[in-house]
Amino acid sequence: MQFEQLCVLGLGYIGLPTASTFATHGLAVIGVDVNRRVVDILRSGEVHIQEPGLRSLVQAALGSGHLSIHDAPREADAFIIAVPTPVTSDRRADLSYVVAAAESIVPCLRRGNLVVLESTCPPRTTVDIVAPILERSGLKAGEGFYLAYSPERVLPGKILQELVENARVIGGVNQASAAAGRDLYAMFVRGEILLSDSTTAEMVKLMENTSRDVNIAIANEFSRLAESFGVDVWEAIDIANRHPRINILRPGPGVGGHCISVDPWFLVEAAPEISTLIQEARSVNDGQPAHVVELLSRALGSLRGIKIAALGLSYKPNVDDMRESPAIAVVQKLVEAGAEVSYFEPYAPEVQIAGATGARSIKDAVRDAMAAILLVNHTEFEDIEPASVQKLMAGRTILDTRGTWDRSEWTEAGFQFIALGVGESKAHSNS
Numbered sequence: 001m002q003f004e005q006l007c008v009l010g011l012g013y014i015g016l017p018t019a020s021t022f023a024t025h026g027l028a029v030i031g032v033d034v035n036r037r038v039v040d041i042l043r044s045g046e047v048h049i050q051e052p053g054l055r056s057l058v059q060a061a062l063g064s065g066h067l068s069i070h071d072a073p074r075e076a077d078a079f080i081i082a083v084p085t086p087v088t089s090d091r092r093a094d095l096s097y098v099v100a101a102a103e104s105i106v107p108c109l110r111r112g113n114l115v116v117l118e119s120t121c122p123p124r125t126t127v128d129i130v131a132p133i134l135e136r137s138g139l140k141a142g143e144g145f146y147l148a149y150s151p152e153r154v155l156p157g158k159i160l161q162e163l164v165e166n167a168r169v170i171g172g173v174n175q176a177s178a179a180a181g182r183d184l185y186a187m188f189v190r191g192e193i194l195l196s197d198s199t200t201a202e203m204v205k206l207m208e209n210t211s212r213d214v215n216i217a218i219a220n221e222f223s224r225l226a227e228s229f230g231v232d233v234w235e236a237i238d239i240a241n242r243h244p245r246i247n248i249l250r251p252g253p254g255v256g257g258h259c260i261s262v263d264p265w266f267l268v269e270a271a272p273e274i275s276t277l278i279q280e281a282r283s284v285n286d287g288q289p290a291h292v293v294e295l296l297s298r299a300l301g302s303l304r305g306i307k308i309a310a311l312g313l314s315y316k317p318n319v320d321d322m323r324e325s326p327a328i329a330v331v332q333k334l335v336e337a338g339a340e341v342s343y344f345e346p347y348a349p350e351v352q353i354a355g356a357t358g359a360r361s362i363k364d365a366v367r368d369a370m371a372a373i374l375l376v377n378h379t380e381f382e383d384i385e386p387a388s389v390q391k392l393m394a395g396r397t398i399l400d401t402r403g404t405w406d407r408s409e410w411t412e413a414g415f416q417f418i419a420l421g422v423g424e425s426k427a428h429s430n431s
């Protein structure tokens with residue numbers, strides 16, 4: 001199948017790089033977002049998302065005349081839906097954006113068009129929800145128009161590279177739909193393109209992120225076990241991972257981001273009685289922020305009125321994304337415990353947390369603090385010199401939740417060094 005015009009609905013973390021990449025590969029791309037602010041920012045040549053290389057890619061796409069930005073879809077050969085699927089407070093997938101996007105395509109849909117859903121969705125969404133909406137056009141899915149599900153699987157921070165290089169699964173509602181999807185993505189994807197049915201492709205995406213969540217949960221559980229046995233979990237993981245078939249992930253203050261902490265719920269929602277392991281893993285990971293606060297209270301006693309410096313708020317290193325961030329959950333719990341928290345997030349200096357104070361630098365955050373806690377291992381936090389903060393802090397307690405800092409450097413500078421995943425006796429024997 002040949003494509004000349006593509007309409008991409010949703011210009012967020014996935015839609016914008018995807019639309020821009022297609023445009024720089026010669027397709028005429030109609031980029032659509034219902035958020036007026038996003039449309040205005042993009043039309044002015046700026047981007048609303050921080051991602052390495054994205055700004056220049058978007059500018060190249062706009063400059064080439066192949067990408068235009070709109071607030072509603074227009075006729076095209078193919079449509080890609082890349083809108084968010086948030087999780088509701090009762091942990092169900094909120095498909096309202098997907099539904100609205102599919103409904104907005106109906107008046108534009110013509111015989112022979114292709115529609116691809118990229119948003120992460122519960123199994124069977126393409127066939128049970130999206131197909132019936134699009135069929136209101138009078139055309140039948142798989143016959144009058146092609147319909148496929150193809151999940152994005154790119155890693156924030158490496159989106160542009162992974163978009164092109166990762167293997168891509170395209171699940172059609174029938175074989176012809178999968179083949180049409182392959183023809184579209186083959187325009188820029190250099191990784192393997194695997195064809196399947198739409199429900200399998202939906203399940204693949206959910207399995208990937210759920211499997212990572214469960215693997216992080218076991219790492220977090222190991223870290224709690226190590227603390228109670230007087231073991232250094234980081235050392236133990238390092239040794240275990242020398243085994244040819246073992247790859248234990250890293251413990252930490254919890255799992256954040258819009259994907260790994262959310263997607264497992266889409267499987268649980270679909271079949272709660274047969275997803276108990278997945279639910280247990282979620283609860284282990286969601287319990288980490290409280291555990292981090294507990295580690296600090298064990299060292300300091302009551303946190304009421306104690307000044308604590310929190311370093312990092314984003315959900316993982318070197319990104320500005322705060323969604324579902326466990327670091328924020330830790331700060332909120334410290335505030336609830338009565339602590340005076342001063343936080344510093346270099347990637348989003350403006351971010352506000354009720355009851356806590358935003359600092360403009362590491363020095364500003366640690367000034368007069370009794371304790372400092374490393375929540376995100378941003379590159380610029382890795383090389384903090386203990387001596388440089390020692391002069392500014394009022395107390396001498398450090399909590400490393402990421403296995404980043406060197407215990408001996410901190411203890412030599414006179415600090416009490418607590419590390420998530422390191423039991424008491426091991427901490428003393430190493431100091």
Ligand code: SAJ
Pocket residue numbers: 152153154155156208209212216249250251252253254255256257258259260315316317326
């Ligand atoms: N984390 C740990 N320990 C680890 C690895 C991660 O605690 O060993 C935490 C991170 O700190 C972070 C969270 O998990 O809070 C998620 O980070 P991540 O880097 O594992 O993943 P994401 O959410 O940035 O991106 C994931 C990726 N999925 C997989 O690796 C299976 C990406 O490929 C997906 O495209 C993305 O979700 C998505 O959009 O679904």
